[in-house]
Amino acid sequence: MGNMQKDKMRVCSTTGLPVCLNAELFIKLNAVFGVVALLVGSVAAILLALTRWETVALLNPLGYYQVITLHGLNMLIFWILFMEMAILYFCSTTLLNSRNFSNALSWGQFGLMAIGMVAVEYSVLAGRASVTMTSYVPLEAKQEFYLGLILFAVGALLGVVNFFGGLYIAKRDKTYKGAIPLVVFGALAAAIIAVFTIVHGALVLIPTWLWSIGVLENPPDAAWYRLIWWGLGHCSQQINVCAMVAVWYFLATLTTGAKPLNQTVCRFAFLMYILFINLASAHHLLVDPGVGSAWKMWNTSYALYLAVLASMIHGFTVPASVEAAQRKKGIGGLFGWLTKAPWKDPGFAAFFLSLIIFGFGGGITGVTLGTHQINIIAHNTLRIPGHFHVTVAGGTSLAFMGLAYYVVPLIFRKEYPLRPLARLQPYIFGFGIVLMAIGMTLAGSLGVPRRHPDIDFTGARIAVDMGEAAPFLAMLGIGGTIAALGALIFVVLTVWAVFLGKTNKGRAMTSWQTPEQDRVTKSLMSSGWNPNEKGLKPKGTVVLTFIFLASFAVYYFSNWKALVDVWPVK
Amino acid sequence: MSEEPETPATEMPEESAEDIGPIHPLQKLLDNPWLLLALGFVVPFLSYTVWGWVELLLTKKAELP
Numbered sequence: 001m002g003n004m005q006k007d008k009m010r011v012c013s014t015t016g017l018p019v020c021l022n023a024e025l026f027i028k029l030n031a032v033f034g035v036v037a038l039l040v041g042s043v044a045a046i047l048l049a050l051t052r053w054e055t056v057a058l059l060n061p062l063g064y065y066q067v068i069t070l071h072g073l074n075m076l077i078f079w080i081l082f083m084e085m086a087i088l089y090f091c092s093t094t095l096l097n098s099r100n101f102s103n104a105l106s107w108g109q110f111g112l113m114a115i116g117m118v119a120v121e122y123s124v125l126a127g128r129a130s131v132t133m134t135s136y137v138p139l140e141a142k143q144e145f146y147l148g149l150i151l152f153a154v155g156a157l158l159g160v161v162n163f164f165g166g167l168y169i170a171k172r173d174k175t176y177k178g179a180i181p182l183v184v185f186g187a188l189a190a191a192i193i194a195v196f197t198i199v200h201g202a203l204v205l206i207p208t209w210l211w212s213i214g215v216l217e218n219p220p221d222a223a224w225y226r227l228i229w230w231g232l233g234h235c236s237q238q239i240n241v242c243a244m245v246a247v248w249y250f251l252a253t254l255t256t257g258a259k260p261l262n263q264t265v266c267r268f269a270f271l272m273y274i275l276f277i278n279l280a281s282a283h284h285l286l287v288d289p290g291v292g293s294a295w296k297m298w299n300t301s302y303a304l305y306l307a308v309l310a311s312m313i314h315g316f317t318v319p320a321s322v323e324a325a326q327r328k329k330g331i332g333g334l335f336g337w338l339t340k341a342p343w344k345d346p347g348f349a350a351f352f353l354s355l356i357i358f359g360f361g362g363g364i365t366g367v368t369l370g371t372h373q374i375n376i377i378a379h380n381t382l383r384i385p386g387h388f389h390v391t392v393a394g395g396t397s398l399a400f401m402g403l404a405y406y407v408v409p410l411i412f413r414k415e416y417p418l419r420p421l422a423r424l425q426p427y428i429f430g431f432g433i434v435l436m437a438i439g440m441t442l443a444g445s446l447g448v449p450r451r452h453p454d455i456d457f458t459g460a461r462i463a464v465d466m467g468e469a470a471p472f473l474a475m476l477g478i479g480g481t482i483a484a485l486g487a488l489i490f491v492v493l494t495v496w497a498v499f500l501g502k503t504n505k506g507r508a509m510t511s512w513q514t515p516e517q518d519r520v521t522k523s524l525m526s527s528g529w530n531p532n533e534k535g536l537k538p539k540g541t542v543v544l545t546f547i548f549l550a551s552f553a554v555y556y557f558s559n560w561k562a563l564v565d566v567w568p569v570k
Numbered sequence: 571m572s573e574e575p576e577t578p579a580t581e582m583p584e585e586s587a588e589d590i591g592p593i594h595p596l597q598k599l600l601d602n603p604w605l606l607l608a609l610g611f612v613v614p615f616l617s618y619t620v621w622g623w624v625e626l627l628l629t630k631k632a633e634l635p
Contacts, residue, residue: 167603179601188603192610199611200619223629227622235614267600274606278614282622290626299618 002097002175009099012410014508015254019411023093023100027086027411029110031404033117034082035494038397040121041074042487045480049436051453053477054470064453065130072133073124076392077152077236078117083400084190084243085109085159086407091187091246092166097175101165105158112155119148132451134233136226137208137219146209153201153232160191160198182263186246189270190239196278197239200231223290234281237388240396241311242273244354247399248318251351254406255342255513257328257524258321259531261538266317272310279304280366286375293372300370308367315359316545320538322352324531327538329520335540342521345512350402350426357430358395361437362387364552374559377566380451382476383444386437393483394433398426401490408494409509414501416493423512425489432483439475445562448473 008021044067050058051067059067093100100106122144123129129141167188170176180188204225210216219225249266252258260266282299285291326337333339342348365387369378378384405422408414416422446469448455457464504510511518599605 192607196611196614223626274610275613279618281618290629291622292625295621295625
């Protein structure tokens with residue numbers, strides 16, 4: 001099989017794909033650490049949700065900032081990046097029919113990221129770094145916080161180098177024909193964005209660390225810090241977007257037998273991500289005084305819309321490919337492909353909910369909030385976390401959970417327990433996230449700030465009454481708690497499966513789908529069908545697209561109206 | 571849209587370079603991870619980082635009244 005030694009590989013009993021045993025080890029290690037981070041982040045999420053719900057007001061301000069730091073880093077950095085490392089190993093070996101590039105690099109990757117994560121967790125839990133994830137200077141954390149993040153970033157860079165090395169040896173050894181598979185191309189886009197991200201991490205964190213240990217007398221300039229830090233902070237979320245889209249394509253194939261309608265168009269969309277999506281970092285500086293309007297508008301509007309176009313291409317081609325596959329199975333009607341989809345398969349449910357939540361929730365709000373003029377009525381309000389919880393949590397995290405429902409049986413070769421609960425889990429998590437995000441968005445529209453434990457300023461001499469936001473903050477609290485419980489159910493089921501689950505070694509995994517669905521999907525996957533043949537036109541997806549565009553227009557222009565109401569022109 | 575049968579997202583397209591004749595420049599770019607890496611770094615670095623950094627350097631310090 002490719003360039004793998006026979007004693008260092010196995011053939012997957014379910015998919016027939018080759019699995020490099022060295023890569024398999026690192027997929028497992030990274031996935032386990034990712035799930036541990038998700039566990040920590042989910043517990044923190046419940047505490048935060050019950051604090052922002054002011055009727056409960058669980059944490060005091062110091063505790064709030066400590067826990068929000070813990071939540072942000074575990075959810076946005078550790079959980080996501082460990083899972084992405086697992087995806088890079090999978091893509092550069094199994095999907096390219098090739099061996100792992102370097103075990104030494106892989107140990108370096110995993111070791112540095114693990115040490116970095118432990119250092120940061122210690123620093124935050126010990127109360128030595130309650131500076132939120134952004135750690136804007138001159139706020140100062142203890143040195144192990146910055147050093148831990150630097151080690152984590154260097155580890156991630158080694159993982160990316162190993163991935164590029166994997167691409168090199170696979171091409172050199174001709175383990176595949178023609179172009180690399182689309183999913184690997186998506187992972188390549190994520191890896192390229194990761195290089196940009198990590199360089200900015202080094203640029204901003206090394207001088208800040210030197211300041212924290214007294215080598216530099218003064219902290220970095222605050223405006224410069226914000227510019228460079230967001231090259232790390234926002235771009236790390238763009239790695240997520242690429243990885244998430246790659247996972248969508250992967251799960252669409254695995255759960256419905258889908259094929260992309262046109263590979264070149266999909267790859268072109270990833271190219272747009274590679275070139276332009278990192279410019280979105282400028283959103284965070286839209287009210288900063290140091291950079292001018294030309295820089296802001298070029299980076300957040302003109303150039304970035306090419307990346308938005310890419311998201312819309314993926315947002316069309318992924319469901320369209322599912323629709324074509326369903327129609328190939330003989331399912332008719334405008335939306336029969338959706339109503340008869342394998343919704344009880346948590347891999348499919350998580351992937352499709354992720355697509356809908358990311359597109360309708362994250363996409364529409366992201367473009368609107370990123371508009372220079374509109375941003376002024378939304379900046380630093382709860383609308384911003386309302387946006388990124390439907391992109392990163394409802395989008396990426398949910399997609400990664402769906403991936404895990406296949407990775408654990410296929411790579412760990414363990415079956416999930418309590419399968420009815422597993423089938424329900426994506427819906428619990430997705431519902432909680434959407435409810436919370438709507439609460440955040442509505443509260444933010446009333447001016448409720450983000451990153452604030454007590455918006456009523458309890459005990460202050462001048463009373464601040466934000467009472468009208470109370471129902472929306474309750475939505476936030478209830479939705480956040482439901483979402484965190486959904487994440488905890490995922491963690492418990494996954495840990496149970498990995499350590500106590502029944503093994504499926506030597507046989508195919510137990511399908512999540514009905515025997516008939518499973519048979520038809522597998523037969524489609526192994527046949528050379530053409531998604532562009534007559535009778536498979538994705539009419540239902542076209543209708544969904546127009547509903548999306550209409551929703552986009554309504555939301556976008558409502559925000560212009562809201563802006564006009566703030567500053568009436570007479 | 572291509573009329574050619576497409577492969578699953580996880581599998582390689584069947585055609586090799588020899589099979590399909592001259593390769594389109596866009597396809598050449600898409601098949602070159604090193605060029606993509608260079609472009610993916612340089613384009614946002616110039617547009618976001620360098621331009622923003624220069625603007626910050628050119629910002630005059632506010633004078634006290």
